[in-house]
Amino acid sequence: EVQLLESGGTLVQPGGSLRLSCAASGFTFSSYTMSWVRQTPGRGLEWVSGISDRGDRTYYADSVKGRFTISRDNSKNTLFLQMKSLRAEDTALYYCAKDEAIRFTFGSWGQGTLVTVSS
Amino acid sequence: IQMTQSPSSLSASVGDRVTITCRASQGISAYLNWYQQKPGKVPKLLISATSSLQRGVPPRFIGSSSGTEFTLTISSLQPEDFATYYCQQSYSPPVTFGPGTKLEIK
Numbered sequence: 001e002v003q004l005l006e007s008g009g010t011l012v013q014p015g016g017s018l019r020l021s022c023a024a025s026g027f028t029f030s031s032y033t034m035s036w037v038r039q040t041p042g043r044g045l046e047w048v049s050g051i052s053d054r055g056d057r058t059y060y061a062d063s064v065k066g067r068f069t070i071s072r073d074n075s076k077n078t079l080f081l082q083m084k085s086l087r088a089e090d091t092a093l094y095y096c097a098k099d100e101a102i103r104f105t106f107g108s109w110g111q112g113t114l115v116t117v118s119s
Numbered sequence: 120i121q122m123t124q125s126p127s128s129l130s131a132s133v134g135d136r137v138t139i140t141c142r143a144s145q146g147i148s149a150y151l152n153w154y155q156q157k158p159g160k161v162p163k164l165l166i167s168a169t170s171s172l173q174r175g176v177p178p179r180f181i182g183s184s185s186g187t188e189f190t191l192t193i194s195s196l197q198p199e200d201f202a203t204y205y206c207q208q209s210y211s212p213p214v215t216f217g218p219g220t221k222l223e224i225k
Contacts, residue, residue: 035214045154045162045205047214059212095161102167104209105152109161 002026002108004096009113016086020113022079022096030054030074033099035106036081038092038115048094049081050104064090086117120144120208124217130225135196139220141206143187150210151189153182156219157202165204166191198224 008020020036035050049070050059058070069082079096093112100107121144131137141151149169154162164173166182169189179194193200201224206217 044219045156045207045216047207047212047216050212050214059214061213100164100167102150102209104212104214105164105167106154106162106207107164107167107173111161 002098004098004108004110006094006096006110006113009094009115011116011118012086013119014087014117016117017082017084018086018115020081020083020094020115022110024077024079024096024098027098029072029077033103034072034079035097035099035104036070036079037095037097037106037109038090039095039112040092043092046092047104051079083115086115088117091115091117120147120210120215122206122208122215122217124204124206124220126220127218128221128223130223131196132225133196133198137193137196137222139191139204139206139222141189141191141217143189143208143210146187147208147210149184150208151182151184152207152209153180153191154205154207155200155202156205162205167209196222 003025005023036048051070055072067085071080095112096110097106098108123142125140153166156162169184170182181192203219203221205219
């Protein structure tokens, strides 16, 4: 059974930094593109970033480009999202999502970790 | 690529046939997915690649397309279908979702 467990979400001040992690199990992590997707009540679902199976290609939403960095450690089955220069509008529930057979088709989701950016 | 959905909300009754429309701002081939999300739950992939039903999803969910317009049809609404539905293009990054359609009980 696929399991994705996010962690690292917390309250952080505007301009601050945070690192999210997603521990994966139940599948061959190194064979799948992985993504971060966030959700707020007012803005629905927003894809944030994706990374190829080997970690050699990364992709970002325009809203986070230059501020967020996605990475992965295939030896530890873990996905990361380094977040810098955080803004109030980054406040959201952040999900880790696994691809299905087609890239960026999200067949499995974690339960999410809440990031709140506020002073 | 911008994704729009209509309607933004919809009231219907059990047994009704409902259709949700999603439009892409440019061609995305068949790279269109549909998700269902219930309150307090994570999104669930219903349909991938326009019309491919995911394992365990009832056949009353039907996906189709015409050009850059995609539709999700629920042929006969069941009580468990009342939820919010999102479309999403997986054609090219940045990946984009539609704003969602909230399906409510009439």
